[in-house]
Amino acid sequence: MPENIKPMIEKVFELAGVFVEEIRFRVSKPLIIVTDVGSYGVLPDGSLTSIFGNAYIIRERDIKQLFQSVCENSVYAYLEEIKQGFITVRGGNRVGICGKAVVEDGKIENIRDISGINFRVSKEIIGSSDEIISNILKDEKIINTLIVSPPKGGKTTIIRDIARQISNAGFKVGIIDERSEIAAVYKGIHKNDVGLNTDVLDCVPRNLGIVMMLRSMSPDVLITDEIATKDDAKAVEQAIGCGVSIVATAHGESIDDVKTRKNIDFILGNGGFEQVITISRMGRSVNFSVARAE
Amino acid sequence: MPFLYLRAIALIMIMFGCGFLGVFYSEKFHKRVLHLVDFQNALNTFKFNVDFLESPLYEALKNIATESSVVKKIFENISDKLRNFSNVRIDEIFKEIIHKFEEELFIKDEDVSILVEFSDKLGQGNKEHEINNINLALMKLKLSEEMAREEEKINQKLYRGIGFLVGIFIVILLV
Numbered sequence: 001m002p003e004n005i006k007p008m009i010e011k012v013f014e015l016a017g018v019f020v021e022e023i024r025f026r027v028s029k030p031l032i033i034v035t036d037v038g039s040y041g042v043l044p045d046g047s048l049t050s051i052f053g054n055a056y057i058i059r060e061r062d063i064k065q066l067f068q069s070v071c072e073n074s075v076y077a078y079l080e081e082i083k084q085g086f087i088t089v090r091g092g093n094r095v096g097i098c099g100k101a102v103v104e105d106g107k108i109e110n111i112r113d114i115s116g117i118n119f120r121v122s123k124e125i126i127g128s129s130d131e132i133i134s135n136i137l138k139d140e141k142i143i144n145t146l147i148v149s150p151p152k153g154g155k156t157t158i159i160r161d162i163a164r165q166i167s168n169a170g171f172k173v174g175i176i177d178e179r180s181e182i183a184a185v186y187k188g189i190h191k192n193d194v195g196l197n198t199d200v201l202d203c204v205p206r207n208l209g210i211v212m213m214l215r216s217m218s219p220d221v222l223i224t225d226e227i228a229t230k231d232d233a234k235a236v237e238q239a240i241g242c243g244v245s246i247v248a249t250a251h252g253e254s255i256d257d258v259k260t261r262k263n264i265d266f267i268l269g270n271g272g273f274e275q276v277i278t279i280s281r282m283g284r285s286v287n288f289s290v291a292r293a294e
Numbered sequence: 295m296p297f298l299y300l301r302a303i304a305l306i307m308i309m310f311g312c313g314f315l316g317v318f319y320s321e322k323f324h325k326r327v328l329h330l331v332d333f334q335n336a337l338n339t340f341k342f343n344v345d346f347l348e349s350p351l352y353e354a355l356k357n358i359a360t361e362s363s364v365v366k367k368i369f370e371n372i373s374d375k376l377r378n379f380s381n382v383r384i385d386e387i388f389k390e391i392i393h394k395f396e397e398e399l400f401i402k403d404e405d406v407s408i409l410v411e412f413s414d415k416l417g418q419g420n421k422e423h424e425i426n427n428i429n430l431a432l433m434k435l436k437l438s439e440e441m442a443r444e445e446e447k448i449n450q451k452l453y454r455g456i457g458f459l460v461g462i463f464i465v466i467l468l469v
Binding site for chain 1: 344348349350351352354376384416417418419420421423424
């Protein structure tokens, strides 16, 4: 992190600590942090202000240095992630990148002239799934479950805790962690607690990871985040067909919202997901609603 | 008589001493070749780390294994510096670390320029650009090595010869 910004961010974490959800850097715009109760500008001394105009203004040089830091001075090593618009850094924190996309033959080859960087702070909340675990782990059996919420609803935090609880209950858990967000593996070691009986396949496309995990680790239950494509859904179908339980998440407001998605609607009910748990958040309160998938 | 023996021993020592100085000085030409070869080996390992393992720079540089401990030390130092201070220019780090080890290194300024020029473009492009940059540096180092071998051939004999000749000349003067 640029030397002039580092002390500000350290101060922010001293002040707001666990409540920080995002840190947003945009060229020639104020440095903003997003907490669970709102957004604040960061003053040059690191204190917070609700008047964005008074906050520290990010310079182009800051963004360049920040980008090089995030890439560990090695753009080539992160190019595949840059193409997707985000990089997952140590600790499972996701860094979103905005700029000018370089497109060739309809495919994004790179993002240059970086104009904005958003740090999403990964959170591990042990016990966050206590309220719903009895719906998933029933009579020594795992119910195939799809967890749905809008972005920033806490899906990853919940699914991580579900993995921990199921694993510690004695089931062999396989996590397909496409973006290194669930287990936050760094050099083969899980930073987050995902249970004692868990294998993690890191940075692998979900659909391929599910099949690899089935073949190689004979899991009792597979856990994965944000299924979205037809290939993901087909892999889930294959896993369930092999007798392996699955707990996954998807973006969406409700079960009806998910049903409108042609890519994944066919795995709701009919031998696919047996239930859908919807997460809704209002400030710091989290509500769950469980519905049968049909 | 004992005085004559002692004098003879002293003269022989002067002659061989000068000879060894010549040999010692001529060794720097041989060591330059060895260090250039070590740098090429190091860059080949680095290329593998970048191309196949896609390791970030600091990791790719750390994993470089070479015969020469000084070349290994240089890359280790650069790697540590990169890891701890991410907001510095890589070419500046290369310059600084090579300067730090210049007493143990026998390469010339033009060889240092090849390495600094190579470092200037590091980490900024995609894999293809990185590999092209490494290949270019390898090619330049190979050319330098060939020239260094030529110099070694000429100068090693020359300085060894000069060393012994100076020794003999001093002995003649003293006699």
